[in-house]
Amino acid sequence: MADLNHQSKRRVLVVGAGGVGTMASVALERSGMACVTAVLRSNYERVMEHGFDIESVDHGRLSGWRPTNVVNKVPTASMESPFDYVVVTMKTIPEIMNIAEIIAPSVTPNHTTIVLLQNGIYIEPPIIDAFPTNAVLSGPSYIGAHEKNGHVIHDDPDRYHLGMFHNERLDKRYERAKLEDFASAYNGSHIEHAMIVDDIIHYRWRKALWNGIFNTMCAITQLDNAAIRRSGGEYSLIRPGMVEMAAIAAADGYDLGENIVDKMVDATPIELSFRPSMLVDVDKGNPVEVEVILGNALRVARKKGVQTPILDNTYRFLKLIQTRLLVARGHIEQPKNIPTTDLI
Numbered sequence: 001m002a003d004l005n006h007q008s009k010r011r012v013l014v015v016g017a018g019g020v021g022t023m024a025s026v027a028l029e030r031s032g033m034a035c036v037t038a039v040l041r042s043n044y045e046r047v048m049e050h051g052f053d054i055e056s057v058d059h060g061r062l063s064g065w066r067p068t069n070v071v072n073k074v075p076t077a078s079m080e081s082p083f084d085y086v087v088v089t090m091k092t093i094p095e096i097m098n099i100a101e102i103i104a105p106s107v108t109p110n111h112t113t114i115v116l117l118q119n120g121i122y123i124e125p126p127i128i129d130a131f132p133t134n135a136v137l138s139g140p141s142y143i144g145a146h147e148k149n150g151h152v153i154h155d156d157p158d159r160y161h162l163g164m165f166h167n168e169r170l171d172k173r174y175e176r177a178k179l180e181d182f183a184s185a186y187n188g189s190h191i192e193h194a195m196i197v198d199d200i201i202h203y204r205w206r207k208a209l210w211n212g213i214f215n216t217m218c219a220i221t222q223l224d225n226a227a228i229r230r231s232g233g234e235y236s237l238i239r240p241g242m243v244e245m246a247a248i249a250a251a252d253g254y255d256l257g258e259n260i261v262d263k264m265v266d267a268t269p270i271e272l273s274f275r276p277s278m279l280v281d282v283d284k285g286n287p288v289e290v291e292v293i294l295g296n297a298l299r300v301a302r303k304k305g306v307q308t309p310i311l312d313n314t315y316r317f318l319k320l321i322q323t324r325l326l327v328a329r330g331h332i333e334q335p336k337n338i339p340t341t342d343l344i
C-alpha cells in the first residue's frame with residue numbers, strides 16, 4: 001500500500017453506496033491514496049451502526065467495514081478542503097432525478113473532477129453542461145457487485161475502462177492529468193481495476209451492445225443471461241438486437257469491428273448464469289436505467305436514420321415496466337393519459 005499521509009490523500013466523495021459505490025470506496029481507501037466520504041441513503045443507519053459486510057472476489061471478506069466518512073446527504077464542499085473527485089455510482093433515472101442537481105453542492109468549480117462509474121451511453125454531456133469548468137471522467141464498469149442493507153456480494157472482479165470525456169472548454173493535458181491521477185489512486189491497492197483508454201466513447205458503445213440488449217431483455221423476461229439464451233432468445237432477440245446496436249455505433253462513427261456480436265455474446269459463457277444489474281433492479285422493485293442504457297442509443301439512431309425495430313420494441317416494453325415500477329414506488333401517479341416520450 002502506498003505510504004502517504006492523510007494530507008496528501010485525494011479527497012473523494014462517492015455518491016451512492018450500492019454494489020459499485022461500496023467497492024469503489026474499498027478500492028480507493030485500501031490504496032492508501034484516497035480518503036473517501038460516502039453518501040448513503042437507505043443503508044445509512046445500518047452502515048453507521050454495523051458497517052458494511054463484504055464478500056469480495058478482489059478484497060476478500062471485510063466485516064464491519066466503513067470508509068473514512070459516512071454521510072446521509074450530499075455535503076456542501078468546503079472552501080479550505082474541496083473534494084478532488086466526486087464519484088457518481090447511483091443509478092441514472094432521469095424520469096425522477098437530475099444527477100447534476102444532486103451532486104452540485106459538492107462540486108467546486110475549476111477544481112473537482114467528476115467521475116461517472118455508471119452504465120449508459122452519452123451520460124456525460126449533461127454533466128459537462130452543468131459543470132463547464134470541471135473535468136469529467138467516464139468509466140463503464142464490468143464489476144459484478146450487489147448490495148442489500150449493508151451486505152455486499154462482489155463476485156466478478158472490479159474492472160473498467162476509464163477515459164476522459166473531453167470538455168471543449170478545458171485543456172486536454174489537464175483532463176489527462178486528472179485521468180492518470182484518479183486511475184493511480186484507484187489502482188493503488190495493486191489490483192488493476194481502472195484501465196486507461198484514449199477514446200472512452202468507443203468503449204461505452206461496446207458496452208452498450210451488452211447492456212442495451214442483455215440488461216433490457218433480461219429485465220423484461222426476468223430470465224438471467226444464460227436462461228434467456230437457452231430459451232431461444234439468443235438467436236431471436238439477443239444477436240439481432242446487438243446487430244442493431246452495432247449499426248447505431250457505426251453511424252455515430254464507432255466501428256466496433258468484425259465479429260463484435262460473437263465477441264460480446266462469448267464474453268459471458270453460457271455456463272455463467274447471472275442477473276444483470278437491470279434485472280436486479282426489477283427483482284428489488286427499483287426503477288431501471290432504460291433511458292441512459294437504451295433510450296440515449298435510440299436517440300442517436302433516430303438522428304442518424306438507423307432502423308432499429310427490435311430495440312424500439314424493447315424500449316416500449318421496458319417503458320411499460322418502468323411505469324409500473326415508478327408507480328409502485330410512489331414516484332409518479334398511475335398515468336391517466338397515454339404517456340409518450342420523444343421516442344414513442
Ligand SMILES: NC(=O)C1=CN([C@@H]2O[C@H](COP(=O)(O)OP(=O)(O)OC[C@H]3O[C@@H](n4cnc5c(N)ncnc54)[C@H](OP(=O)(O)O)[C@@H]3O)[C@@H](O)[C@H]2O)C=CC1
Pocket residue numbers: 015016017018019020021039040041042043089090091092102117118119140141142143144145146147277289
Ligand atoms: N451492480 C453491478 O454489478 C453493476 C452496476 N453497474 C452500473 O453502476 C451503477 C451503480 O449500480 P449499482 O451499484 O448496482 O446500483 P445500486 O442500486 O446497488 O446502488 C445505488 C445506490 O445509490 C443510492 N442512491 C440513489 N440515489 C441517491 C441519492 N440521491 N443520494 C444518495 N444515494 C443515492 C441508492 O440508495 P437507495 O438504496 O436508497 O436507493 C443505492 O444505495 C449503475 O449505473 C449500474 O448500471 C455497472 C456494472 C455492473
Ligand SMILES: CC(C)(CO)C(=O)C(=O)O
Pocket residue numbers: 119141142143144156210211215275276277278
Ligand atoms: C456487464 C455487467 C453484467 C457487469 O459486468 C453489467 O454492466 C450490468 O450488470 O449492468
